[in-house]
Amino acid sequence: MKRKDAAAPDPTAIGDVSSPPFARLPDPASLFSARSLRLRQLAEASDLAPYLNFVAALAAVQHDIQAELPFAERPDAGAVLRAREFEMPPLHRHGMEGGETINVIFDRLFAAANAIEKPAPAADALARVIAADRQARLAMADTVLSGSLPADAIAEHIFIWAALQVHFARLASLLDEKKLTPVADGVCPSCGGRPVSSMVVGWPGSHGARFCSCSLCCTLWHYVRVKCVLCGSTKGISYREIEDHGGIVKAETCDECHGWTKIFYQTREPAAEPIADDVASLSLDLLMREGPYHRGGFAPLLAGF
Known part of the structure; x- marks a missing residue:
């Protein structure tokens, strides 16, 4: 198993983002x-x-x-x-x-x-x-x-x-998503839960925007890219991925808090789903164990691995 390292910033184009909403509630x-x-x-x-x-x-x-x-x-x-x-x-x-x-x-x-x-x-x-x-x-x-x-x-x-x-x-699902506001880095604006991962979406009007996904209520909230989901730092952000996996999932690492989280690219795989694809990409978790970073957020379905 090989890894592919990419220094910050994230090499994926981000110039096509339009006007994403702050939050998208679960259905x-x-x-x-x-x-x-x-x-x-x-x-x-x-x-x-x-x-x-x-x-x-x-x-x-x-x-x-x-x-x-x-x-x-x-x-x-x-x-x-x-x-x-x-x-x-x-x-x-x-x-x-x-x-x-x-x-x-x-x-x-x-x-x-x-x-x-x-x-x-x-x-x-x-x-x-x-x-x-x-x-x-x-x-x-x-x-x-x-x-x-x-x-x-x-x-x-x-x-x-x-x-x-x-x-x-x-x-x-009963909240008014237009009235939700940021709470803190790494905190769901609906329930206060921790993110399981984040995803660069391909939705109309939000193409190329990054959204965090709550591990509890499944609210998605907009979070700018090349910024640590865990601590909010924009310094020392880099990306790791497994070769030949199509760039669909990467580990976003932070040299400030020494944490990492997964970021999925729905723009490359339209069917990607934050929790399903998190479980299926266990190989990235195993790879990241070799390095100095700890996984942040909350991913209960991978807790036993």
Whole structure:
């Protein structure tokens, strides 16, 4: 396996960006089904096919369980205004103890996931999550929301994360994207989550713009290129990639914070999807382990590798 290094700036042309919006909210009705389809496509030509197909089945479950869920409650208008005034994300990441919807999502997702094909360790982990009481599940949810997964219980927390994604994507979809404003570098303007990756998009009106993708609610937010997603530095930014991979994914490294994040080029691969393609590009993670940088953001589906 070879790597290809590229000193800053990113050599991809950026002069064709028009007027991108600041944020693009998730559409839960299509988000997870599209991700599942992309994962299936990627699995066809990947050594990771068994894992990609498992994650595809889990994404299909995330889509299917929404059919009979209670309507998501629109965030309180006053709370949204206060969050904007204090430069905070409008969706609260904690304090779910009094809500019933998240428990319904837990029950339905875990029951549906029980029927999909999975390796034995994942099946055992799901059985433990199903047997856990409400407080134990909420405690695991708090761990996921903290942006870290315990090394001895990664699989259990991935199922919790999958349920939280459904919950927060539904809430985020009810926000007014025109009223979202930047919160901080590496922070989702909807829910405060950390990015899983960023993507140079090919959308009409935004072609060539870079958007970060939230690992929790799946909001996409505009973030200028050749700037560290993690710390905001514009110094010491460079790019690494694996040769013969078509330049579809690169590692953006920062010499200020010594972190790196993935950047995908939808302009080169229109079907690219932030989470699906993140899992499928595990080889880049393995390559980057050889260097001095640590991966930033939050990528739970690769936590066990």
